[in-house]
Amino acid sequence: MIRLPAIKIQQGLSSRPFLSAGSFLGTLALALAAAVPLIYLAGTDPVTAYGALLRGSVGDQYALSETVVQATPLLVGGLAVALAFHAGLFNIGVEGQLVVGGLAAAAVGVNLDLPAAVHLPVAVLTGAAAGAAWAAIPAVLKAWRGVHEVVTTIMFNYLAFGLSRHLVAPGGGLASATQPSASDPVADGARLPALTETTRIHSGVLLAVAAVIAVGWFLYRTPAGFKLRMVGANPTTASFHGVGVRRVQIGALMGSGALAGLAGASEILGLYGRYLDSFSPGYGFQAIAIALMGMLTPLGVLAAAAFFGMLAAGSVGLQSVGISRELINVVSGLVVGFVAAQPALIGAYLRRRRKRQASGQGEDASAAPADVDARSAHV
Amino acid sequence: MTTRRPVPAGEDSPAVRLCDITKTYDAFRANDHVTLDVARGTIHGLLGENGAGKSTLMNILNGSVRPDGGRIEVDGRPVRLRTTSDARAAGIGMVHQHFSLIDRLTVVENLALVARPSSWPRRCVMPVDLVGIEERARLLADRLRFAVDPRARCGSLGVGARQRVEIMKALWHHAQVVIMDEPTASLSPVEAQELLSTLLTLREQGATVILISHKMPEILAVCDEVTVLRDGRVSRRLSIGADDRDPGPRRDRLEADLVQAMIGRPRPDPPARAAAPGSPRLVLHGVGDGARVGPVDLSVHAGEIVAVAGVEGNGQAELIELIVGVRRLRTGRVLLGSRDVSSDGPRTRLACGLGHIAEDRHAAAIATRMSVTANAAFGFVGARMGRRWWLPARTMRAHAGSIVDRMSVRLPGLGANIEGLSGGNQQKLVVGRELARDPSVLIAGQPTRGLDIGAAGDVHRELAALRDGGAGVLLVSMDLTEVLAVADRIVVMRSGRIVGDVPAADADVDTLGGWMTGAQPSEQKGVQPSEQKLVGA
Numbered sequence: 036m037i038r039l040p041a042i043k044i045q046q047g048l049s050s051r052p053f054l055s056a057g058s059f060l061g062t063l064a065l066a067l068a069a070a071v072p073l074i075y076l077a078g079t080d081p082v083t084a085y086g087a088l089l090r091g092s093v094g095d096q097y098a099l100s101e102t103v104v105q106a107t108p109l110l111v112g113g114l115a116v117a118l119a120f121h122a123g124l125f126n127i128g129v130e131g132q133l134v135v136g137g138l139a140a141a142a143v144g145v146n147l148d149l150p151a152a153v154h155l156p157v158a159v160l161t162g163a164a165a166g167a168a169w170a171a172i173p174a175v176l177k178a179w180r181g182v183h184e185v186v187t188t189i190m191f192n193y194l195a196f197g198l199s200r201h202l203v204a205p206g207g208g209l210a211s212a213t214q215p216s217a218s219d220p221v222a223d224g225a226r227l228p229a230l231t232e233t234t235r236i237h238s239g240v241l242l243a244v245a246a247v248i249a250v251g252w253f254l255y256r257t258p259a260g261f262k263l264r265m266v267g268a269n270p271t272t273a274s275f276h277g278v279g280v281r282r283v284q285i286g287a288l289m290g291s292g293a294l295a296g297l298a299g300a301s302e303i304l305g306l307y308g309r310y311l312d313s314f315s316p317g318y319g320f321q322a323i324a325i326a327l328m329g330m331l332t333p334l335g336v337l338a339a340a341a342f343f344g345m346l347a348a349g350s351v352g353l354q355s356v357g358i359s360r361e362l363i364n365v366v367s368g369l370v371v372g373f374v375a376a377q378p379a380l381i382g383a384y385l386r387r388r389r390k391r392q393a394s395g396q397g398e399d400a401s402a403a404p405a406d407v408d409a410r411s412a413h414v
Numbered sequence: 415m416t417t418r419r420p421v422p423a424g425e426d427s428p429a430v431r432l433c434d435i436t437k438t439y440d441a442f443r444a445n446d447h448v449t450l451d452v453a454r455g456t457i458h459g460l461l462g463e464n465g466a467g468k469s470t471l472m473n474i475l476n477g478s479v480r481p482d483g484g485r486i487e488v489d490g491r492p493v494r495l496r497t498t499s500d501a502r503a504a505g506i507g508m509v510h511q512h513f514s515l516i517d518r519l520t521v522v523e524n525l526a527l528v529a530r531p532s533s534w535p536r537r538c539v540m541p542v543d544l545v546g547i548e549e550r551a552r553l554l555a556d557r558l559r560f561a562v563d564p565r566a567r568c569g570s571l572g573v574g575a576r577q578r579v580e581i582m583k584a585l586w587h588h589a590q591v592v593i594m595d596e597p598t599a600s601l602s603p604v605e606a607q608e609l610l611s612t613l614l615t616l617r618e619q620g621a622t623v624i625l626i627s628h629k630m631p632e633i634l635a636v637c638d639e640v641t642v643l644r645d646g647r648v649s650r651r652l653s654i655g656a657d658d659r660d661p662g663p664r665r666d667r668l669e670a671d672l673v674q675a676m677i678g679r680p681r682p683d684p685p686a687r688a689a690a691p692g693s694p695r696l697v698l699h700g701v702g703d704g705a706r707v708g709p710v711d712l713s714v715h716a717g718e719i720v721a722v723a724g725v726e727g728n729g730q731a732e733l734i735e736l737i738v739g740v741r742r743l744r745t746g747r748v749l750l751g752s753r754d755v756s757s758d759g760p761r762t763r764l765a766c767g768l769g770h771i772a773e774d775r776h777a778a779a780i781a782t783r784m785s786v787t788a789n790a791a792f793g794f795v796g797a798r799m800g801r802r803w804w805l806p807a808r809t810m811r812a813h814a815g816s817i818v819d820r821m822s823v824r825l826p827g828l829g830a831n832i833e834g835l836s837g838g839n840q841q842k843l844v845v846g847r848e849l850a851r852d853p854s855v856l857i858a859g860q861p862t863r864g865l866d867i868g869a870a871g872d873v874h875r876e877l878a879a880l881r882d883g884g885a886g887v888l889l890v891s892m893d894l895t896e897v898l899a900v901a902d903r904i905v906v907m908r909s910g911r912i913v914g915d916v917p918a919a920d921a922d923v924d925t926l927g928g929w930m931t932g933a934q935p936s937e938q939k940g941v942q943p944s945e946q947k948l949v950g951a
Contacts, residue, residue: 258796258805265792268781274740275770275778276793277761 055330058381059338062328066369073365077358084358091352092345098352100234104306106344108133108298108315110243112322113329113336114250115294119184120331121254122287123267128173128188129295130319131195132166136296137303138199139165141310142209144221144303151224158225159242159300166296167289169195174288178281184288192319203312211309218310227305239301246294251333263287295319324371343367427490429454429622430475430506430591435484437470444470445481446646452591452639454489457613457623459637461676463866464838465824467646468626472593475624476508477501488591507584508593511600511864513576517569521579522548524568528583554582557619558612573726574605581612591622598632599863602725602892603927610636628866630669631895634659642675650675673867682871684899685878691902692716695767695886696737696855697749704744707732707910714855714886719877721889721901721918725930729910730890731773734859737888738770739763750855764793769853771845771861773890775837779844782833786825789832790814790847817846821872837864845873849880856880859890874900894923906930 067085074084092102112129119126126132140162149157173187200216202209209218227238254260265273266283274280298318303310325343329335346367350360373380432450436443444467452458462468473479475486477495486493488504495501501508515524526547531537551564560578568576577597584592594613598606613623613636627633633640634654642650650672658668673681694713702708707729714720724730735741737748739760747756750766758766772779780789791799791810799809814828821842825835832840845861858877862870877900881887891897897904897918904921906914906929914929 252803256805256807257803258800259802261788261791261795261800261805264784264788265781268784269777271778272772272781272792275738275760275772277759277764277797279759279761 054381055332055335058377059328059330059335061380062370062373062377063342065373066366069369069373070362070366073362074358077362079356079358083356084353084362087352087356087358088346088349089352090349091355092349094352097234098348100231100236101348101351102341102344103240104235104237104344105347106340107240107243107305108302108318109321109325109343109347110337110340111246111294111298111301112318113325113340114246114333115291115298116322116326117329117331117333117336118250118254118263118294119287119291120326121260121267122263122284123270124177124284124288124291125185126170126188126288126291126295127185127323128170128191128195128319129291129298129322130315130317131188131192132169132292132295133299133302133315133319134195134199135169135299136162136166137299137310137314138202138209139296140225140300141218141221141303144225145209145219145309147225148222149224154222154224155227155304158221158304159227159297162300162303163293163297166299167293169296170288170292171285174285174292177288178284199310199312203310209310214309216312220309221304225304226308227301229305235306237301237305239305242297242301246297247333247337250294254333259286295322298322321367324367324374327374327377328370342370427487428452429489430624431485431487431490432471432475433485433487435471435474435481435486437467437474437479437481443646445474448484448643448646448648450641450648452622452624454590454622455617455620456638457617457625457636459633459640460624460626460643461628461633461640461672462643463677463868464864465836466643466676466866468643469595471643472508472595472624472626475501475506475591476593477506502587502589505588505590506593507587507589507591509577509580509584509595509597511595511597513580515568515576515579518567520565520567521562521571521582522551522564524579525551525564525583525586528586551582554585558582558585558615560612572605573600574602574608577601577605577609578612585621589621591624592616593624593626595626596628596864597625598627598629600726600892602930603894604725604931606632628870629895630672630867633672634665634669640672642672644676644678677866677868679868681867682875685875691718692884694749695751696888698737698746699749700746701733701736701743701748702745702910703732703736703741707736708745710746710907710910710912712888712905712912714888716854716884716886717881718903719881719887719889719901720903720905721891721897722905722907722912723891723894723897723926723930724907726892728907728930730907731859732910733907734770734773734857734890737763737857738768761797764851765797767851767854769848769851769856771848771856771858773859773863775840775844780832780840782831784832785829786818786823786832786835786843787811787814787828790817790843792847793851813850817843817850820849821846838866838869841865842869842873845876849876853880854885856885856887857890858887860892861889862891862893862896870896894926897926898923908932 071081074081091098093099112133115129116126140158143158143161147154147157169191173184173191176182176187177184201207203216203218204210211217211219230236230238230240254264262273262278263283265278266280270280299315302314307314321343325339326336329337329339346363350363353362354360428451430452432448435445435448437445448467448471450471460468460472470479474481475495477498477500480496486495488506493504495504522544526542526544529547531540548564555562558581562575562578568579571579597609601609610632613625616623625633625637637654639653641648654668658665670680692715694715696714698710698712700709700711702710710733722730722733732741736743739755739758743756747754749755750763750768753766755763755766776782787810790813794813795805799813800806811828818825818828823835823839823842823846825839835843841864848856862873865873877887877889889897889901898921901918904916904918904926905912906926908930916925
């Protein structure tokens with residue numbers, strides 16, 4: 036059996052909101068700062084570049100709406116990754132599950148003829164179910180045979196990409212007669228309705244927000260979520276205390292797949308109205324960075340998705356000042372890098388702070404009691 | 415070993431002198447102006463409760479923790495120990511309680527990791543001289559009278575042998591001072607005896623040993639001097655002469671004196687024995703896993719503490735797993751009360767009144783990275799705590815709070831990660847959690863491992879109280895002293911079977927030891943299940 040290193044996330048951190056918010060902003064600032072030399076290399080200065088980025092993402096109402104549109108799939112995808120992570124599983128297959136979810140939603144939207152009130156929920160739920168089904172085989176292989184989910188979910192990504200290309204290729208089951216590499220438009224009754232007339236914001240956003248609340252509630256306010264986190268923290272302890280580890284692992288990975296499928300369905304039914312091959316520019320992979328940057332908490336994922344949504348929306352603004360939008364990929368990459376370094380950075384920060392406090396206590400005895408009081412109050 | 419060391423500055427200067435050492439963690443004073451002199455060529459015992467500051471002090475001497483204030487002298491010369499390699503260069507080596515061997519590597523390869531050159535450019539280009547290391551390893555093993563195969567993979571070695579490798583690692587750089595942190599905690603009685611004679615060998619050869627231990631008998635058996643820490647301060651310092659070691663009133667007085675200095679009160683009395691046992695609470699009938707255990711017949715009655723004694727690795731861990739339901743039962747039946755739970759999982763068994771204090775806390779009892787509150791709720795959530803879609807945080811906190819109060823766990827806060835607690839306090843939390851289940855059968859796997867005398871006494875009293883309340887307790891322990899003090903009935907396990915069964919009142923160390931090692935013919939009672947024992951109870 037291949038053993039890959041487990042990725043450990045400090046769960047305790049979520050109980051220290053200021054520290055986690057601080058490290059979130061710190062990571063972000065470091066990534067943006069590290070991109071500065073590259074901006075000069077690209078022939079402009081950071082003020083112009085970041086100014087354009089801000090204008091393109093939050094500068095006016097339309098820019099803001101584009102940020103929301105871009106953030107939606109990233110948010111749901113990020114929740115998918117986070118959910119699996121809490122159970123100790125690394126779901127790299129979110130991208131594939133998202134594609135399959137989009138495919139299934141489009142198939143239902145195009146081919147079924149149902150009343151509007153039923154058609155949309157059926158299409159959305161089919162998308163989620165397809166994502167869950169795509170995660171089911173890796174999940175079962177993991178739980179019963181110990182096959183590492185990283186390997187199988189990556190494999191299943193390629194299967195999903197192939198399936199998608201095949202279905203919308205000429206002669207494929209979903210291919211449109213008029214538009215290459217796409218399906219026919221879905222029925223109007225299966226579309227997620229737009230929320231405004233002038234922007235691309237669609238009601239998939241509401242689904243995403245509902246997903247944040249649902250995942251947060253599930254993880255921290257239900258026995259099932261507690262057991263899931265227990266399996267992630269120590270599977271042996273969990274099994275000794277009556278938790279069915281295999282069931283939890285299968286459920287977590289399939290739940291993660293369902294969220295990913297929901298993200299895909301929301302894009303297809305909300306934004307595009309038809310299945311487009313490669314409709315996802317890698318949402319499922321960015322979702323991993325988003326989940327980690329958000330420290331796996333639903334609100335953190337929301338914040339991280341908003342940031343990545345800003346980057347995506349702002350890239351259009353960047354092009355307008357003559358910078359390649361590839362710079363956005365560089366910034367995303369830097370964020371991922373700093374997120375990976377985060378535990379080390381936080382650890383170094385905490386150590387320094389402790390040391391300062393310790394030496395402060397030694398030098399100034401009168402300050403010590405107040406300091407101690409403040410901390411015990413915080414605890 | 416003395417040949418490679420420079421001549422000491424003065425013959426009467428102590429091997430190690432820690433002077434006025436202070437170390438504060440947040441608001442907690444781990445060491446408060448501690449002064450410790452360790453004379454050359456002696457074994458120096460360092461005693462104290464959990465959290466008394468022993469480990470902090472020794473980590474300071476080992477260079478892994480920096481003191482806030484104080485001086486350190488080695489051989490009469492002041493030294494600054496900023497890192498463990500500084501300590502190594504000063505001739506100080508430490509054997510930690512938890513081993514740090516890489517299982518997949520051989521003994522020689524593990525030693526190569528400490529033998530590597532100290533500067534990194536050389537580390538990158540110098541070839542590793544495995545042949546030379548093996549040769550030295552054999553010499554070192556001979557000198558210490560160790561039988562360790564240098565080519566064995568560390569993963570295949572027993573606990574005692576692994577510890578010997580750790581000792582060789584500590585001595586590799588000609589350490590003059592060896593710190594041993596609770597070295598016998600995970601050893602069988604025989605291995606522990608071997609370790610103590612190794613310490614004597616080291617002393618004979620001129621080394622200085624600092625021995626951290628909770629166990630009075632071994633301190634009294636080998637130490638020349640003892641320092642007791644309490645609440646970060648030195649509370650007692652005395653030397654032990656040859657006539658103090660022999661059993662007798664003089665030794666008893668000395669022991670009582672040390673215990674008083676350690677815990678601030680006399681040693682807690684062992685709990686009283688049980689009255690007559692009642693109906694069976696746990697019945698094992700021909701239980702086995704088809705490999706390492708079985709068939710085992712055993713019953714634990716209401717109002718009875720049954721101890722399973724044995725050398726570690728003789729199937730005790732597997733037997734516990736079979737009882738809890740995480741190991742597949744291949745043969746036999748498990749009954750809790752009158753209910754056959756053979757085909758049920760841990761969840762049902764917990765619901766039937768089973769409690770379990772896991773032998774290996776980190777592996778099976780707690781989840782680091784989760785909070786104290788969460789850890790206190792394991793086994794409760796989903797069963798007795800919360801509804802299907804609602805797990806009230808307040809209930810969980812109240813539950814954790816009551817356990818913390820009852821067991822007087824010292825902790826920074828309920829929301830803190832459980833890793834922030836010392837090992838002893840983690841264990842108290844686990845014990846408290848299992849008692850809070852109000853079990854009718856409690857499986858206690860080495861429940862006092864790593865606890866100091868005071869806390870261990872508390873756990874023993876809790877076990878006795880549980881028994882007196884009508885529960886059955888199955889105590890699995892390697893510590894014969896504990897078994898003899900607490901149990902009502904003792905069974906001995908060897909090679910996955912029960913080879914002896916005796917009321918604690920009739921038991922003595924020699925018989926038990928004989929059964930454990932197989933030196934004495936086993937009593938057939940346990941091997942041949944007597945039907946009337948199961949039925950007649």
